[in-house]
Amino acid sequence: MPTPRDRAAADDLASILDRVRARIRTRHALRAGEAGLYGAAAAVLLVDLVRTSALKAAAAGVVAGAACAGARYLWARAGRTAVAAAHAIESSDPDLRNLVVTAQELIAFPDRTRPYMRDRVLAEASRRAGRLDAARVLPLGRAIAAVLASVAVLASVLVVRTTTVAFPGLKRSPGVARAVAPEIREFTIEVVAPAYTGRPVLQLRNPASLEVLEGSVKRTGHTDLAAGRAPPKQGLKADDCARRKVELGLVIGHDAIVVDGILS
Secondary structure, three states: OOOOOOHHHHHHHHHHHHHHHHHHHHHHHHHHHHHHHHHHHHHHHHHOOOOOOHHHHHHHHHHHHHHHHHHHHHHOHHHHOHHHHHHHHHHHOHHHOOHHHHHHHHHHOHHHOOHHHHHHHHHHHHHHHOOOOHHHHOOOHHHHHHHHHHHHHHHHHHHHHHHHOOOOOOOOOHHHHHOOOOOOOEEEEEEEOOHHHOOOOEEEEOOOEEEEOOOOEEEEEEEEOOOOEOOOOEEEEOOOOOOEEEEEEEEEOOOOEEEEEEEO
């Protein structure tokens, strides 16, 4: 099998093609990373449907991201050949008129034409392709921007999920814990009438409403059956009004029920 006489021209062109192939691999790696980040974000969103733990959500995101990235990189493997590099060079400079593609074919199959013609094509292709910058032949700006966008999407998903979804097994902050009220099943109200009325203390159990005299004192308390304890009673002054109906609005706090007197 005949070989090129001008070995230097063939080696120079092969080196140029290798540099372009390296940038192609970099672009494909960036696109694979983009696909992996989007896959991880989608996995985290899907995990929200089952409300799993943070560790399992992270594992699902890693597995999905790796699978998407690997699949994307393997899917584009046909575009990382010397032929693809030659076409990329041709696309960046239409004036080459298929010269580099032909030269690459002659490197792979040197017996397709006569040696002097092959050497001439290789020398011309090496000279003209060598004047091109690999960064101009295959820019990576868009691929990098796409990766940064996918990073922002994944970060947004993680921030939103962390702040809105309660992961099982994670400890709540004190502020969150205070928002969870104990289970209240029983409460009583003692109404102490003014001394001049001579009325006894009135005890009401779970009332829906009550009527009080001016100057009466309401003492409220509840029994937390789950904890088996009763907190100390609290004294609240009734409003300055003659006999008015007061609807009870119950506000559950962290340690006790507070009864608000709302005039109707």
